[in-house]
Amino acid sequence: MRRLADLYDALDQTTSTNAKVEALTRYFQQAPPEDAAWALYFLTGQKLKRLLTTKLLVGWTQELTGIPDWLFAEVYASVGDLAEVIALLLDTLERPSEPEELPLSVWLEQRLLPLRTKPPTEQREQVVSWWRAMPRREVFLLDKMLTGELRVGVSSTLVVRALAKVLELPASDVAHRLMGTWTPSRAFFERLVSKDGADVDRSRPYPFYLASPLEQPPASLGAPRDWLVEWKWDGIRGQLIHRQGDTFLWSRGEELITDRFPEITAAASTLPEGTVLDGEVLAYEDGKPLPFARLQRRIGRQKLTPKVLAEAPAAFIVYDLLELGGVDQRALPLRERRAKLEALLEDHPRFPISPAVEAAGWEALASTRDESRERNVEGFMLKRWDSTYQTGRKRGDWWKWKVDPFTVDAVLLYAQPGHGRRSSLYTDYTFAVWRGDDLLPVTKAYSGLTDEEIGRLDRWIRAHTREKFGPVRSVEPEQVFELHFEAIQPSPRHKSGLALRFPRIARWRTDKQPRDADTLDSLEELLHDSA
Amino acid sequence: MVPPGTPRYLKRTVDAPTPSQVRRPLVTVTPQGLFCEPGGFHIDPWRPVERAVITHAHADHARPGSQRYLGTRTGEALLRRRLGADAVIDSLEQGERRTLGDVTVSLHPAGHVLGSAQVRIEHRGEVWVVSGDYKRAPDPTCAPFEPVRCHTFITEATFGLPIYRWEAPRAVAEDLVRWWDANRARGRSAVLFCYALGKAQRVLAELARLTDRTVFVHGAVHALVEVYRDAGVAMLPTRLVSDVEKGTSFAGALVLAPPSAGGSTWMRRFGEAETGFASGWMRVRGNRRRRGFDRGFVLSDHADWADLLRTVEETGAEQVLTTHGHAEPLARYLRERGLDAAPLATPFEGEAED
Numbered sequence: 001m002r003r004l005a006d007l008y009d010a011l012d013q014t015t016s017t018n019a020k021v022e023a024l025t026r027y028f029q030q031a032p033p034e035d036a037a038w039a040l041y042f043l044t045g046q047k048l049k050r051l052l053t054t055k056l057l058v059g060w061t062q063e064l065t066g067i068p069d070w071l072f073a074e075v076y077a078s079v080g081d082l083a084e085v086i087a088l089l090l091d092t093l094e095r096p097s098e099p100e101e102l103p104l105s106v107w108l109e110q111r112l113l114p115l116r117t118k119p120p121t122e123q124r125e126q127v128v129s130w131w132r133a134m135p136r137r138e139v140f141l142l143d144k145m146l147t148g149e150l151r152v153g154v155s156s157t158l159v160v161r162a163l164a165k166v167l168e169l170p171a172s173d174v175a176h177r178l179m180g181t182w183t184p185s186r187a188f189f190e191r192l193v194s195k196d197g198a199d200v201d202r203s204r205p206y207p208f209y210l211a212s213p214l215e216q217p218p219a220s221l222g223a224p225r226d227w228l229v230e231w232k233w234d235g236i237r238g239q240l241i242h243r244q245g246d247t248f249l250w251s252r253g254e255e256l257i258t259d260r261f262p263e264i265t266a267a268a269s270t271l272p273e274g275t276v277l278d279g280e281v282l283a284y285e286d287g288k289p290l291p292f293a294r295l296q297r298r299i300g301r302q303k304l305t306p307k308v309l310a311e312a313p314a315a316f317i318v319y320d321l322l323e324l325g326g327v328d329q330r331a332l333p334l335r336e337r338r339a340k341l342e343a344l345l346e347d348h349p350r351f352p353i354s355p356a357v358e359a360a361g362w363e364a365l366a367s368t369r370d371e372s373r374e375r376n377v378e379g380f381m382l383k384r385w386d387s388t389y390q391t392g393r394k395r396g397d398w399w400k401w402k403v404d405p406f407t408v409d410a411v412l413l414y415a416q417p418g419h420g421r422r423s424s425l426y427t428d429y430t431f432a433v434w435r436g437d438d439l440l441p442v443t444k445a446y447s448g449l450t451d452e453e454i455g456r457l458d459r460w461i462r463a464h465t466r467e468k469f470g471p472v473r474s475v476e477p478e479q480v481f482e483l484h485f486e487a488i489q490p491s492p493r494h495k496s497g498l499a500l501r502f503p504r505i506a507r508w509r510t511d512k513q514p515r516d517a518d519t520l521d522s523l524e525e526l527l528h529d530s531a
Numbered sequence: 532m533v534p535p536g537t538p539r540y541l542k543r544t545v546d547a548p549t550p551s552q553v554r555r556p557l558v559t560v561t562p563q564g565l566f567c568e569p570g571g572f573h574i575d576p577w578r579p580v581e582r583a584v585i586t587h588a589h590a591d592h593a594r595p596g597s598q599r600y601l602g603t604r605t606g607e608a609l610l611r612r613r614l615g616a617d618a619v620i621d622s623l624e625q626g627e628r629r630t631l632g633d634v635t636v637s638l639h640p641a642g643h644v645l646g647s648a649q650v651r652i653e654h655r656g657e658v659w660v661v662s663g664d665y666k667r668a669p670d671p672t673c674a675p676f677e678p679v680r681c682h683t684f685i686t687e688a689t690f691g692l693p694i695y696r697w698e699a700p701r702a703v704a705e706d707l708v709r710w711w712d713a714n715r716a717r718g719r720s721a722v723l724f725c726y727a728l729g730k731a732q733r734v735l736a737e738l739a740r741l742t743d744r745t746v747f748v749h750g751a752v753h754a755l756v757e758v759y760r761d762a763g764v765a766m767l768p769t770r771l772v773s774d775v776e777k778g779t780s781f782a783g784a785l786v787l788a789p790p791s792a793g794g795s796t797w798m799r800r801f802g803e804a805e806t807g808f809a810s811g812w813m814r815v816r817g818n819r820r821r822r823g824f825d826r827g828f829v830l831s832d833h834a835d836w837a838d839l840l841r842t843v844e845e846t847g848a849e850q851v852l853t854t855h856g857h858a859e860p861l862a863r864y865l866r867e868r869g870l871d872a873a874p875l876a877t878p879f880e881g882e883a884e885d
Binding site for chain 2: 013014068089153424
């Protein structure tokens with residue numbers, strides 16, 4: 001556990017990428033494989049299912065420290081991280097000068113995981129005895145593990161880079177070996193670091209290749225004939241695997257969603273053995289995509305009744321061919337992959353290939369792009385015909401050329417502190433538009449301001465608070481912000497009757513008065529236009 | 532009727548008053564700041580007034596423009612720097628009594644920075660103490676805090692939450708030296724941000740017990756280090772960054788600079804540097820991370836939670852008014868422990884400097 005705490009501190013105490021990779025490399029070289037497997041599990045963002053409720057942990061902390069409920073809430077609002085609050089409050093406990101040290105794998109396998117099935121009194125006794133014996137930084141990590149929230153502030157790209165350095169393998173190989181689900185164990189880690197690593201789990205997906213937003217004029221990309229232009233479908237990016245008679249559907253978030261889309265899975269059984277496709281899961285009817293909201297409704301349902309399936313029939317629109325006949329195709333240029341894909345799917349009408357959009361030139365494409373909203377798509381994808389299928393977000397060969405977002409001018413009405421890094425700042429904002437003489441909240445937005453603006457707005461909020469409701473403050477309705485969003489849909493759960501998709505702050509309109517903000521009517525018009 | 536749970540302090544005018552309660556409060560909040568009416572003076576006023584009693588020379592406590600000032604003898608040089616050559620400044624020795632209007636005023640060590648004081652006000656047998664900023668942790672650069680018995684204690688509450696608990700300054704200093712050494716070993720400079728008045732000198736004095744190496748300082752820090760040296764405070768030798776010849780490497784150096792220097796072009800000369808911040812705010816991880824410091828060193832010139840509670844107890848005050856920072860939770864906690872406590876309504880201030 002101490003080694004993990006050292007690693008956590010080393011990662012936490014530097015803003016330098018190189019120093020982070022160095023710390024990770026050192027860890028993987030030194031840690032025993034059974035511990036390294038667990039560290040890797042957390043470093044790649046995987047989480048334990050919660051072992052205890054936070055309510056229990058809070059209660060035990062209060063018993064040990066005599067902190068009343070209201071004060072605990074006050075402290076939590078100021079820190080924004082439960083594990084940290086507990087570790088800080090328990091700092092008053094007497095601790096042994098020579099704390100006990102156990103390997104990470106022993107902590108997890110012999111202490112933490114068995115906790116789940118124990119009766120509450122025993123859980124309490126154990127956790128409290130650990131708290132009393134551990135240094136503060138380890139209490140913090142322990143609490144994070146108990147609540148299933150241990151995230152280490154490091155991107156998986158850096159973890160992969162460090163592992164690749166230790167294993168002397170290309171980063172893309174390491175990324176692939178880490179895909180899918182795996183159990184953190186000595187055996188797993190040893191297989192991971194073995195030179196051949198050939199023992200491929202048949203469900204294992206390839207790392208997704210992600211496009212970067214196009215910020216320069218498309219003409220700067222050169223001749224249009226070098227590019228495949230596709231619609232940017234608004235669904236769930238997925239990877240469909242058919243190997244050894246089984247089918248697996250992965251989302252881009254590396255979540256297995258096979259069971260959520262039985263119609264796609266069933267169709268996949270007709271694919272040849274050893275096929276892996278990259279594509280988009282869409283609600284799709286009569287050869288046309290339905291609005292994302294339809295798919296979203298379906299995702300929200302626990303039971304997939306025939307009615308739900310009929311309301312939002314799903315299809316898998318195919319982008320790319322990653323594996324054919326069990327052979328990795330990613331190193332081939334897109335032109336060749338696409339040709340093989342067309343040949344493969346010729347007799348599979350259930351798997352439409354995302355069509356190439358033909359146009360005379362960039363200008364013609366730009367005007368075609370304006371049809372995006374009517375087509376329920378988000379704009380274009382531009383893929384270089386020569387490109388291999390790469391790993392992660394690599395700039396240069398794949399671009400997303402999105403349609404301009406919707407905008408609305410809205411008034412800041414409420415604010416509350418953010419979490420983690422932003423826990424002591426008001427960064428969680430609620431915005432309103434006019435309905436007659438009233439301001440009606442329509443959306444929240446968190447991102448889009450610079451650090452300097454966040455600081456300035458935070459000071460303004462504190463100085464112009466009207467009322468406090470727990471952590472939430474209502475403020476003078478004076479500040480106008482231009483918000484951007486991707487779509488608008490009806491929502492019975494919101495007072496305004498509508499919900500914005502991907503809202504973010506585009507600009508702080510200090511040049512505008514609250515009266516200049518938009519009205520609910522204008523948003524409702526958008527809603528009708530896009531329906 | 533007043534609602535249940537209203538502090539007794541606020542109920543005064545409603546409950547049947549006893550003779551002693553008929554008295555008006557000795558200190559009230561006015562648009563200019565804390566005001567002692569029978570004494571005819573303000574304490575650390577926000578706006579220019581006729582007569583200002585100043586607890587210490589930090590910018591949010593000592594503002595220019597008032598007609599006359601009263602402060603401590605040890606703090607006079609710092610106050611003069613802040614207020615300018617023309618300011619009319621009277622000084623008192625710590626504990627020396629002075630009659631102002633109908634009250635007797637004296638200043639007592641607050642342990643915050645050089646020359647910092649609490650203000651004791653006595654009026655017909657009733658004693659109020661305004662703490663100003665204070666701390667109880669040892670500090671080689673200033674006189675330690677002295678608890679003063681009083682009826683009403685106006686206490687700061689900058690760190691008035693139980694998560695704030697300070698380690699021994701000695702341990703923090705050792706940690707600082709380890710950080711400096713680690714950067715030296717890698718040929719990097721270590722830039723430690725800290726407030727130019729008080730914290731920087733405290734760091735230099737704490738480190739003087741562990742090493743004798745020279746520390747580089749920003750101009751804003753340098754000027755105040757000189758004032759501390761004149762006052763006889765022992766600190767590490769310092770060199771002004773701007774005195775160093777252009778192109779000289781700062782590899783292995785420790786540099787002290789005010790937080791405002793962070794991210795400025797001034798930083799470029801240090802090349803590959805690690806940054807740290809010495810402040811009580813560094814107790815919470817999110818504070819450090821959002822400001823982008825590599826390291827946080829928890830070293831505060833304010834009292835932590837336990838010391839706030841201990842100090843309130845040691846004053847023997849029947850009534851406690853809280854101000855700055857987490858004034859509300861501290862007052863409520865004290866009320867629940869049976870004290871007559873309430874937050875003192877003061878206008879908005881940002882996160883206090885520490």
